Amino acid sequence: MFARIDHIGIAVTSIDEELALYEQTYEMEIAHREVIEQQGVEAVLLDIGESHVELLQPLGPGTPIGRFLDRRGPGVHHVAYQVADIDAELERLRDAGIQLIDQAPRTGIRGSRVAFCHPKSTGGVLTEIVEPAEAH
């Protein structure tokens, strides 16, 4: 079961430029900032209700977010739902015929465990499930 929208992942060319919009105009507060070398991104989480907006800036042009920006330009990159037990959810999604990008959970932002589903099997929406680390 999906408990809530964990975050909306948004591809940006520059986090610092985009923060003018999200911090000043939208009045959201930064909850976390992290470079995730393995995924080739710098990410910022902004608080919005029980969810977050996640701004994603590529570390280079050949990274997944870099290629997304080349192809589509800035905008929504993925939608993430929070789950309590990612192992059970992954099993459930696999059994339902969802095409998994990650066959097993991997480490995401703030020590969470995450897995992505291919948009081909989720109505064109790149979809992530997230089991937060216990502290969050």
Next chain:
Amino acid sequence: MFARIDHIGIAVTSIDEELALYEQTYEMEIAHREVIEQQGVEAVLLDIGESHVELLQPLGPGTPIGRFLDRRGPGVHHVAYQVADIDAELERLRDAGIQLIDQAPRTGIRGSRVAFCHPKSTGGVLTEIVEPAEAH
């Protein structure tokens, strides 16, 4: 101030086909279903935490969602944030230099008052603000 993610608007070719994914696999419950002639869509709201997923099926090919599907295919169409006072928020966004698609609020789903901001001024994300009707 934005209180929460009100909904994520997702363009689909067929609501009924997509409900297999959202109701059965994602286990979200339908909160509301409505044909909004003025916007050329049929829409379904599904519960997810304090937010909703909004599935949007075009009533015809020349509608905004119909053209979006032609251009981009199914996927995330817009992100909507909930506000308590849409008139004040629109004024604030206008003053901050955001390019408004709707200069004044109009009626949205379930009797809400809504307004859209142009993605050119919101980092490539078509962004809606929503003041819910009192019953919601």
